[in-house]
Amino acid sequence: xxxxxxxxxxxxxxxxxxxxxxxxxxxxxxxxxxxxxxxxxxxxxxxxxxxxxxxxxxxxxxxxxxxxxxxxxxxxxxxxxxxxxxxxxxxxxxxxxxxxxxxxxxxxxxxxxxxxxxxxxxxxxxxxxxxxxxxxxxxxxxx
Numbered sequence: 001x002x003x004x005x006x007x008x009x010x011x012x013x014x015x016x017x018x019x020x021x022x023x024x025x026x027x028x029x030x031x032x033x034x035x036x037x038x039x040x041x042x043x044x045x046x047x048x049x050x051x052x053x054x055x056x057x058x059x060x061x062x063x064x065x066x067x068x069x070x071x072x073x074x075x076x077x078x079x080x081x082x083x084x085x086x087x088x089x090x091x092x093x094x095x096x097x098x099x100x101x102x103x104x105x106x107x108x109x110x111x112x113x114x115x116x117x118x119x120x121x122x123x124x125x126x127x128x129x130x131x132x133x134x135x136x137x138x139x140x141x142x143x
Contacts, residue, residue: 001082003082003083006080006081006082006083007081007082007083007084007087007088009080010076010077010078010079010080010081010082010085010088011077011081011088011091011092013076013077013080014073014074014075014076014077014078014080014088014089014091014092015073015092015095016073017072017073017076018069018070018071018072018073018074018076018092018096019069019073021065021068021069021072021073022065022066022068022069022070023065023069025061025064025065025068025069026061026062026065029061029062029065030061032061033057033058033060033061035050035053035054035058036050036053036054036055036058038050038053039053039054044106044107047107048106048107048108051107051108051109051110056113059109059110059113062113062117063113063116063117063120063121066096066100066117066121066122067120067121067122067125068125069096070092070093070096070097070121070122070125070126070129071125071126071128071129072129073092073096074089074090074092074093074125074126074129074130075089075129075132075133077089077091077092077129078129078130078133078134079133085130085133085134086130089126089129089130089133090123090126090130092126093122093123093125093126093127093129094122094123094126096121096122096126097118097122097123100117100118100121100122101118104117104118
């Protein structure tokens, strides 16, 4: 398969896998850490109206969803891309970072959460995925 095709496929799969991980954590999050009574976290409007009722504990899962979604997507992009792996990994990280910026304007989360999320959950997770991927050596059987 052509390197360019594999690189584009790596980025595409990275974005999809990251989205599945992110979405899955957001769905199961309230089962792990229940939201306060009357909080609707299923819509942007509900989140905006309910944000003042959430404590730091309730924001752990959204942070982990963003961080682990970015990490898993970037790692997938690393392993699928044929060349220019750093570009594929950081492309995924930047896309999710842009999504985080957009979300910070749509959902009035506490400033400390927005700062933590934007500073730690996206580009550092892409960097970590790149470091982990590049540290893994293929086994002799794979060659």
